[in-house]
Amino acid sequence: MTAQIRHTTSVCPGCATAPHEAAEAAPAEARLALSLPGIHCQACISMVERGLNARPDVHSARVNLTLKRVMIEADPDLRAADLIPVIEGLGYEAHELDLSALAATQADRAGRDLLMRLAVAGFASMNVMLLSVSVWSGASDATRDMFHWISAAITFPAIIFSAKPFLQNAWSALRVGRLNMDVPIVLALVLALVTSLWETSLSGEHAYFDAALTLTFFLLAGRYLDYRTRAVARSAAEELTALEVPRAIRLLDGQEYEVPVADLGLGDLILVRPGGRMPVDGEIVDGQSELDRSLLTGETLPVFAEPGLAVSAGEVNLTGPLTVRATAVGEDTSLHRMADLVAIAESGRSRYTSLADSAAKLYAPGVHVLSALAFAGWFLYTFDMRTALNIAAAVLIITCPCALGLAVPAVTTAASGRLFKKGMLIKHATALERLAEVDTVVFDKTGTLTAGTPEVENFGDFQRADLEVAAALASASAHPLSQALARAAHEAGIKPAEVSELQEIPGYGTEGRFRGKPVRLGRAVWVGGSQGAQTQAWLDAGSGKPASFLFSDALRPGAEQAVKDLQAAGKEVLLLSGDTEGAVEDLALRLGIAKWMAGALPGDKAARVQMLAESGKKVLMVGDGLNDTAALAAAHVSISPASALDAARVASDIVLLGQDLSPVPDACDTARRATKRIRENFRIATLYNIIAVPLAVAGLATPLIAALAMSTSSITVSLNALRLR
Amino acid sequence: MQVLSYLIPISLILGAVGLAAFIYTVRSNQYDDPEGDARRILSDEWDDHPKP
Structure with a gap:
């Protein structure tokens, strides 16, 4: 790609840039982005920045080492293609990035917003906790009232600012008559604030201002972790798209x-x-x-x-x-x-309810009923509104879902981080949970199990003299088959023969003259052979009797291991391909896959996956082509390699960044362990509730007990998640 | 207990200063490239005079 772009600009820079300028109404400055996968240290940073800033048409260049990217502000007519040679001259690989595909700035604002709310909640909860500790350790009378009033003054504005995301979510759920995790949160916050303020105005003993703030802080921390994980995956996925200008x-x-x-x-x-x-x-x-x-x-x-x-x-x-x-x-x-096919298939996936949602469905009504019962019971027992309301608030706060809110994001953050290090990008929030359930794996052949680069099969069947001619003819062409042949000849130590008048006939092959006779390497019809089912290139070495080189697709590294590991883990492995029967059967035998299907149209693949799903299987689809897109979307969970078409990457939940396929079984394993941790976390959170709720219902809970239960459960849950790393 | 009338405002002000400093760092994009910033201090390029 880069070579071609450079070619046009050097031949005719004026006409290449002219339409570009007209379209964008000539901005004063051009913003360019280059991806630099090879940089890793401070010397690289200064070298690249110095090299780019030395050009008079570059206004400023700044390297971002975390994203391995350089952002450049330059004269409007400067193109990225002009700068790539500069960086390559410094010894670094550089690729152009399409800035319009990098929408990270907008998403970043949401993350910054969340971080700001987290900071305010943290600040306020620390200050209020400071005052609360003095109340718990014995401040009384006027001092206690003063501390409560100061706490209230800090808490109200802080909650209104920090808890806004929860208020908004709860409101939008209630408006359509549904319950989500945010409804009990908001109810607990509002009830805690109202009763605490009431208590304070009556110089009461118990105020839950600190609990309300800590609750907000822990929940925001969970939200922020969740957001970070997804933002990292999104920006990496965007970068893949942006590389295809x-x-x-x-x-x-x-x-x-x-x-x-x-x-x-x-x-x-x-x-x-x-x-x-x-x-x-x-x-x-x-x-x-x-x-x-x-x-x-x-x-x-x-x-x-x-x-x-x-x-x-x-x-x-x-x-x-x-x-x-x-x-x-x-x-x-x-x-x-093809996107239409995908949209139809995708509706199946949206039926999946995440673990967090199913927990919330059980939890939210349970808590409300419990708290309402406590209120009713105590009101009938004492006929005192104040006591009853206080106890209802204590129940809601103690059962607060902050450990539940942290249970899922803490685990997915740890698991995604671990998989990212192995070269897997988790794009979808519930992809890990779905991956853990997989029992059937469907592979595509071309470009997924195979690397898409051909390999010569019958190299040994030829005479050395013929191979020398073939090597000479093959080295004159950039066709993938010729290059595979030239590479094989080079590895076998065969020197190309001296063939004269070498020329490539596009679409047919290469021809030349060797010892006075015409020689040819190329398509069957052109050379005089007959085309079989397998990929072939025919050689006529001057004898007039053409012979064919047979090619097979090289396996992707780790493919054999991945299939073996998946089968060893008790998963059924299938092969669905659009290629011819011979090629597919050959590969299936080589990898030990018993069930395969050749000549599959895109619709066939999707139908097959849907059929498997209907028979109760949880299918993992691994594919890269456009013909896999619908099947990728129809499967329970899907993986595509980074070399896949953009459309296939968009349709899949997980993107494999490296060449190697072997992380796939490993990912299944990590996903299973992550789901186990999530369930464990739910159990821990429930355990704390089982201990604390009877105290709250019996009216024995104090703000100190609430604070202890909340903090310890949140910290245990986070630590448990970290064991996954 | 007179001491509370200084100590509480002081603790609140100190906390608020910390919060303001954090918000300033977020707003001025100081968390965009944590890895690069950690490396940049090792470069001796602008040791003798500040970057113009």
Whole structure:
């Protein structure tokens, strides 16, 4: 990608930037972002910053080491492609990031807001706790009243500010007549504040101001942890998207213009270079090449491309430049239409209720009933409104769900952090819980179990002289099969023969002259062979009798181990592929997968997954292509590798960042342990309640007991979660 | 108990100063790059004179 962009700018910088400026009404400064995966120390920071700031057209550059990114403010006509060579010259890898895909600034405001509320709650609760400790240790009469009044003065504004998220959530749930975790929280807060204020005005002994604030503080801490985990995953997912800068080359009166894909219109002529991806659906009008459709259909065999052939967005052009006339752009492309299939399949997943929600469903009514009963009982017993209300408030505060509120986020934060270190990105909040339930794993073949790079199978069947010719022909082409052949020859120590008049015929292969005879390496029809089911390249080494090289897809590292581990863990493993029967059967045998299906259309895959789900299986789908998207969304939980199409990554719950597949069984294990910890945490929280509630109902609870129960249960729950790291 | 009339305001003011300082650090983006900031102090680039 980068090489092509650099090429256009160096040939004609004026025409490449001209439409860009016109579209954006010439801003005074351009903001660029580059991803620098290789930086790791302070020397890297100063080197990159010094190198970029030395350019007169760069206004300022600042490296963010946490995100491994550099943000640059520069002259409006400077492009990221101009700066990448500068950084590569300093010895670091650099990739352009699409700033519009990095929406982190907006999300960050929500996190900052939450942090601010947490800080205010922390400040207020510490001060009020200071005053409360003196009350508990014996302050009386006027001093106690003064302390209570000061506490009230701090508590009211602090709660109104800090507990706003809970108030809003509770209100929106109550308005539609439903209960969520926030309703008992808000009720406990309001009741505690009202009774405490009433008690204070009557110079009473017990005020729960400190409890209300600590409750808010612990709950906000849970919310903040939850938010951080998701923000980290979201920003990493955004970065993957931002790395694919959507640009295309539009041809207009024979001139090439580089434009954003979003600006392409129907009927535009678009030039797609070898190695480039089709930005739109269209029809080839010029050029000959081969197309790799594996991301869309799962077929590994490249398709011959000539004028008149219809192409879909997402296909990769392999050998020759192609000119395509756009027939569908943006939302109308087949890539986007697939989203409809996904939307239908996704409705199945939303039926899952998280552990926290099911706990809240049990908990919220229980607490209200208990507190109302305590109120009614004590009112009938004493006919004293004040005592009854005080006890009802004590019950609500002591049963406060702060340990419950921390139980889930503390565990998911610890588990996600652990998995992130192993290269897995948990995108969905309940993905871990769902992953823990999995009993069936469905794999896609091309690009998931296999790496998508071909390997020569029958290298040994050829004469050395023929291999030398083949090596010479293969090294003249950038086609994936040629490169695999050249690599195999290099590893076997075979020197390329001296072939003259070497030339690549896009879409067919390479030809040349060796000892006066024409030699060819390429497609079956062109060389004179017959195409079989397997991926092949035919060689005519001058004898007129062509022979074929057979290729198989290389396994992704860790694939064998992952399948073995999953089977050992008692999970059923299936293989669903859009590729031909021979290729799929071969791989299934190699990996020991008993159940497989070849030639599956996208709809077939999704239907198969849904069928499994209906028979009570919890399916984990691992896939990367567009043809997997619907199945990914239909499955109970789904994983896609980082090399997958954007659409597939969006549809899946977990993204695998590295090449290796072996973290998958490990993730299942971590997820199972995380769910176990969550349940354990619920039990701990319940245990504290079982001990403290009878005291509260009997009217023996004091603010000191409430504070102790609340803090110890929250701390135990957090510590229990940390054991997962 | 006269001492309370100084001590309580003092403790509140000290706490409020801490809160204000924290809010200032959040607002001025000081938590955006914790790893980078920890490394930057090791660089001796601007040791002799401040960054212009």
